[in-house]
Amino acid sequence: MSTPTIEVSNVSKSFGGVVANKMVSMKVEPGKITGLIGPNGSGKTTLFNSIVGYHPIDEGSIKFQGKEISKLRVQQIARLGMLRTFQQTRIYSKMNCVENILISVPHRTATFSDMFRKYPAELTDKAEHLLEFVGLYQKRHLISGDLSFGQQKLLEFAMALMNEPTVLLLDEPTAGINPTLINGLIDRLKRANEEFGITLFVIEHNMRVIMNLAEHMYCLAHGEMLANGTPDEIQNDQRVIDAYLGAH
Amino acid sequence: MWDNIMVLAAAPVFNVQLILDGLFIGAIFALAGYGLALVWGVMNVKNLAQGELVIMGGYFAYVMTQLGLHPLLALIPAFAIMFGFGWLVYKIIISKVIERDLFTSLLATFGLALVIQQGLNLAFGPEVQTAQSGMEIRSIFGGNVTVADIRVLSLILCAILAGLVVLFMKHSRMGQAIRATSQDPRAARVMGIDTEKVYAFTFALNAAICGAAGVLISMIWVIQPFYGVPHSIRAFVVVTAAGLGNLPGVIIAALGLGVAEQYSGFVLGAEFQQATVVMLLIFVLMWRQFQMSKNRQVVQ
Amino acid sequence: MIKEKYLHAGLLVFGVLAPFLFPNYTVQISLLWIMILFALTWDTLGGQMGYNSLGNIVFFGVGMYISAIVQIGVVYDVALYTSPDGAALTGNFAPAQYYTGLALGILAAAVGCVILAVLFSQVFFGLRGPYFAIGTLGLALAAGELVGAWDYVGGGGGIALPVFPSDPKSQGIFFYYLCLVSALATYVFLRWLYNTRFGLAINAIRDDEEKAEAMGIHTKRHKTAAWCTSAFFLGISGALFGNMTGFIEPLEVAFPTITFGIFMVAMALLGGKGTLWGPILGAIVFHLIKEVTWTYLLGWQWIALGTLIIINVVYFQQGILGWARDKWPDLFGLTVDEAMSSGSEKRGSS
Ligand SMILES: Nc1ncnc2c1ncn2[C@@H]1O[C@H](COP(=O)(O)OP(=O)(O)OP(=O)(O)O)[C@@H](O)[C@H]1O
């Protein structure tokens, strides 16, 4: 088998007394869509943060394409080609949508003098196509902070695509999106995976979405990895059902 | 500089003098520092006019002496009037910037600092003043160390004032409301606390504490319309070093700062005393940043 | 929207002709150009990048001193010059010596400030938000105190700079044009800069630095370069101002933190921070108000100024241009595009 894109082994992380992740191990295979579920407060976002270098982990190892990254910082990890979106959507709120996309070009190979280049017409075109891809083309000259929450989520997704990451970590991509648009979003996520070849690792509360999307799933509960398997296996796993229904 | 260090080594009593003077002054820094921490913690406003409030208080004592009265008598009116002034400032300025980004409140209070400085300059002129208390100066250690009675008295008054404020915060209704608001303003509002009033009171209390501190400063040290800036910087040094809601930390940091200033003034020369305060500020900020960066985080 | 080219032409014509149209106000108008430079360079960090510095004045003062040392140093021993015996030397500069010294001095000021900015960046950009503002304020205050205690550069007593080798009127005009050129150069450079990737990157840092980091933007590099840009032009302005005044000392002339230092901020805010024209507009309005009302305020000027800053910050923070943008968004291109997709737009336009 090929090296996993992300390999987390025995990672623990606590905040003061709260143990958010306890000996968590998991893998994200290249080219696939992997899902992560778990009740509120089970440590999903914490795991994301640990992977992308937001905070130091207490113990364990995190590898990206076989390379240890648990000591690297956010920017270095992002430049390796691992990107995340935020649960509380984050965009550059005083810039317009096109600018938001343009500034998200990959910075992996950016040299010092690249800072002072202009954007070639191809990039502007590409930015507009991506905005069209997420359905924001008409609003492209508006200040992004004035968009609705759902539209900002779509914009953030388009920004991530512009960055051409190897793997994209999405924290609840459908939260706050109008149910009628969710199917469209699922479709776009799948296209991003198939057409652009981006490996996806998705946190999602909406079971219908994640069942539809993921090929392999993990379930966290109380900071521990409870189960993993195909969507069907997870769906029928008694422990997972208990975790969701049980009083936590 | 080297000579001065040798003096300290040869005659250790000089150290006693420096440390005592540092503690007397530092105790007053603790008051202004506590006020800043209060306002910072409760309403997240970083008040750059803190030093100006102190200097303003100092002029109450100066006016008392001009009237032929004892400067200590200024303590009550300074406290009361500065309380009112603080309330007014809150209503006119602070309440408008409290919800905005932090730079706004910083800059607004900086503007306020300019206005107060210049107002004092117009009213009292740019001369350096001190409020003569006419109290005795005693010599100890065979005349090598002098202690002015007023300094001892000022230290005692500092302690009393701080004690009163702590008691007030613990036991009065308003004090409890202030603490509740600082922990979670929204929850406090839900519980029926009028946070607007709490904020106004907090800022006013801070101004009053600063006013009292100023009265003491003017008696044991000097005041001048433009001497507020270093006091503001001192308050920031103290709070940054101690952190919010940490009264013992504030006291230790303030006393340490007072002593450090005395030493640098003696060893490096008086012209470095101010520079020391500012360098300490930068140093404390850097140190905090270093602490945070260990957690891959930055000073927010 | 007024076409920018008319603004450019208007400013240029005014700039070139001003010393002849208003010969009695050459100094004030020179100062106006310096103010424009101040506001523009402050805005690079404060408005465009969201790092509100209260200590940019430090580069002004350092540039002034570097230039002075170089100008003196090309001819005399600086320590001798600044000693009490050196007082007679100020007029002893031949024109060739003077102009060489000045050219080298300005260059050294600019380069020296850039180097300093690189060093400061290492330290100060770890501080965010209000901590950056307070830290840089401390920096400016410390600089004034330290230079005041450094006898080699004249200490608190200051230095008299080499005397201009001609009459005061030509001196005024000579420095007027240098101020004009440096302000225009600042404008042209920043205008170009904001149109490159750099402009978007520092805007991104302003809007959400954590997001910018998470997207892999080289934030440190951009922040350092932005401060260097400010420092470069501020260093030049300091060198020029020192020579216009003829006498420099640390607290009032070189590191005037609570006057020039805060004017920078006030002007950029007044005009509208984060825009290219806002700081220019702010500087012009501010300087005009200040110069016109100053003498009538009878000692209340500074109070009026502090009040103006408070009102500006508390009640009118978006500034003149920000207000205009809220009022007439269409003029600023904030519109919904009717075309459904990039494809349909192309079809429509062909
Ligand atoms: N920075 C932090 N400081 C202290 N505790 C934290 C921090 N971040 C997370 N926690 C705690 O860690 C636990 C896990 O939080 P996390 O955000 O990872 O949950 P989650 O699975 O993403 O939940 P949700 O589905 O609600 O987003 C929670 O108890 C939370 O309170």
Ligand SMILES: [Mg+2]
């Ligand atoms: Mg979460």
